[in-house]
Amino acid sequence: MFFRMIIGAFRRQWKKMLMIALTVALGASIATAMLNVMLDVGDKINEELKAYGSNITVVPNSQAVMSDLYDVEEDEKKDEYLAEETLGEFLTIFWANNITDFAPVLDTVVTVDGNEVQLIGTWFDHHFEFKKKGTVYQRDTGIINLRSWWDITDGEWLDEAKLSGDDYAMIGKKLSETLGVKAGDKIKVKGAKGTEELEITGIFESGDDEENCIFTPLSAAQRISGAEGKYKKAEVSAITSPDDELAVKAARNPDLLSGDEYDLWYCTAYVSSICFQIQEAIPDASARAVRQIADSEGKILEKTELLMALITLMSLIGATLGISNLVTSSVMERSAELALMKAVGAKNGQITLLVLTEIILTAVVGAAAGYFMGYGFAQVIGQSVFSSAIEMSGMVAFLVTVLIIAVTLVGSIPAVRMILRLRPSEVLHGGH
C-alpha cells in the first residue's frame, strides 16, 4: 500500500516532483561545481604562478661568495661547478612530479666585437633523458617556461629540437642595439677556450640585466668556456605548498623535528622539503628557496583559496536555502491531501514517513542529475579559465549527497510540524 501510494504520488504529481527535482539538481550542481573548483583552485593557481619563474636555485655547495651579478674585484676567484649528470637527479626525488621545469645555467664572459659580454648556456626547450637503476626518466624542460615574461621582438625562440648543431644564440634587446645585429645575423664570440660563430635566432626584451646577455644552448657554452660536462647553477620551478608552522620549524633545522613531524614535513611539498630532497640527491649541491617567488606564491595561494572557499560557502548557503525553501512550500501546498489522509485515519507517523520518502526520493534523483550538471559546470570553468580540466574529487560526491539529504530533511521539518498540527476538518473546510 505504502509503495502504491508513493508511486501514485509520483504519477499524479510528476510536474511538482519534477520542479522539486529540478531545484535540488540546480542546488546540487552549484555545490558540486563550487566544491570541486575550490578544491582544485590551489593547484591551478599554483601552475599559473609558475609564470614568475623558478622558486628554487641549486648551486654548488661551497660556491665562492663573491660571484654573479655584481662586478666585485676578484683576486682568487675559483669557479665551482656541478656535473651535468646530476641534473637527472631532480627527476628522482620524492616530489619530482611537482618540479614543473628546471634548467642548468653556465655563465661565462666572452668578447664580441671588443665588448665584454656575459654568455649564458642553458636549455631552451630541451628533451632530457636520464637513466638510473634501469628506470628511464624523461622530461621536456628549459627556460622557455622559466622566462614567461620575455617578449621576442625579432626572430623566434631558439628551438633545440628543430635546429641541427648548437651554434645558435638568443640575445637581449639592449645588446642587439649595442652590437647592431638582428635575428638571422651571425656573431663571433671569443671565450676562454676558443672562438665560435653563433647564429642569432631571436632577440628578446626582458626588462632586466639579462637584456645585455647572450643565451646559447648549454653544450655551446661548455665548449666556449672550457667547462665541458659542467654547469654552475640550476633554476628549478616547483609546485609547492605554502609554508606553515611545521615548515618554518623545519627550515631552522630538520634534525630537530620529531619522527612523525619529519615524515609529515618530508612528504609535504614545502619548498624547504623539496630543497632538502634535492640536496639529498645531489650531495655537492646546495638548494635554496628564492624567497621573492616562494613566499609570494604562498601568500597569493592562501588568499585565493580563502576567497574561493568563502564564495563557495556563500553559494552553498544560497543553494541549501533555495532547496529547503522549495521543499517547505511544496509540502505545505499539499495540506488538503494530507488532511484527507488524516481524516480517513492515517497516523501522523505514517503521513510523515510518506511525505519524507517522496521528498527524499525526488531529492536523490535531483542530486544525481545535479552532480553531473555540476561536473559539466566545473569543466566549463576549468576549460575557460585555466584551459585544463578540473579534477573531480570523490569526496565532493559524498559531501553533496549528504548535504542534499540533510537539507531536504531540514527543509521538511516546518512542513512536517504543520502536518502534525493539521486539523482535518478545518483544512478540508477550506480555512487556513
Add this chain to the structure above:
Amino acid sequence: MNKKHRMFVRMVLASLIRRRSRMIVALLAVVVGATILSGLGLIYYDVPRQMSAQFRSYGANVIFTPSGDSYITDDEIKKAVSVFPSDKLEGYTPYRYENSKLNNLPVTLAGTDFSSVLKTSPYWHISGELPDGNGKTLVGKKLAEKFGFSTGDSFSMLNSFQVTDDTDLSVIPDYEIYTDPQTGEKYCDHMLDLSLSGILETGGPEEEYIYVTLDDLSALMRSDRGCDLAEVSVAAREEELKGYLDDINNGSGNLTAKPVKRVTASESTVLSKLESLVLIVTAVVLALTMICVATTMMAVIAERRREIGLRKALGALDSSIILEFLSEGLVLGAVGGITGSLLGYLFANTVSMNVFSSAITFRPLLIPVAIIVSVAVTGLACLIPIRSAVDVDPALVLKGE
C-alpha cells in the same frame, strides 16, 4: 484614489499579510537570490583591486635608474614618485652600492633606507632585527656564514684613501694617517663601526651584501653622491603602470623609470586568470540561483490555482488577475532586492575583511541592479504559472483537476 485602486492595493496587501508563511518562503527565495547577486557582484568588482595589492608581496615592480652615467638624488626620486597616486604607491627604497673591503676581502656595501625596505622587498627573511638607525647593519646570510658573523656581533668597515692638502678630514669622526714609505704619499684609514642587527635570507644575490644606512655609507665614502637605483612598489596593473612611467620618463631628465617585467608581466597573466575565474564562478552561481528563485516562486504561485479559478468564476478579468499577481511579485522583488543587497554587502564585506583584511568598496549601483533583477525574475516566474492558471476553465481548477 478611486475605489477600484483602493480595492487593488487592499488585495495585494491582504494577500501578502494573510498568507504569511507562503510569502515568507517566497520572500526568502528572493532575498537569497539578491544576496548572492549583490555579494558576488561586489566581490567581483573589488577582487582585482584587492588581489593587486596582494601581488605587491612580489616586491618592487618599478626601478628607477640614472639616465646617464651619473647618480640619482633623493629629490629626483621624490619628484618622480609624486607621479603615482598616493593610495597606489606602496613604498620606494633607494639603493647605493659601493665596493669595500672587510678583513682584506672584497665585499659589496649597500646603502639603503631601512624604514621602507620591507615595503619594496616584503619577502626578506631577517633573523634578528631590521636595523633602526645609523651604526647598525644587516648582513646577507652567505656573507655572514663566510665571516662567521652572528646577530649582535660588531665589526668595522675600512675605507683607505689618499690624503692630499685639500682633503677635509674634519668630517671624519676617527681616522689614522700613515705614509707609504716608498712613494711618500699619505693615506688615511677611515673606520666605520657597525653592530650587526640581523641576518638576511632571500635566496638571491642580496645574501652577499652588507646593508647599512645611506648616512653611514656617505660618511664612510666621504661623499653623498646619490643613489644607483631606487626600487618602487606600485599597486597598479601593467597598462596603468605604463602610463605613469611614461609621465616620469617624459618629465624628468636624469632618471629612467622601468617596469620590472618579470613582476608586471607575470602579475597581469595571473591576475587576469583570477578575474576570469571569479567572473565565471559568479555567472554560473548567479544563473543557477536565479533559476532556483524562479522555481520556488512558480511553486508558490501554482499553489494558488484555486484562488485564481475562484476569482475568474466571480467575474475577474484575466488582465486584472495577472496585474495583481505581478504587483505582488513586484513588492516581493523590491523588498527582497533591498534586503538582499544589504545582506550581500555585509557578506562581501565579511569576505573581504577575512581574506584581504580591508573593507570592500560599496557600490550603490548594485542596489538598483539587485532590485531590478529580483523584480524581473520574480515577475517572470509568476507569469508562467499564472498564465496557465488563467487559461484554464475555472470550473476545472475549482474542481481540483
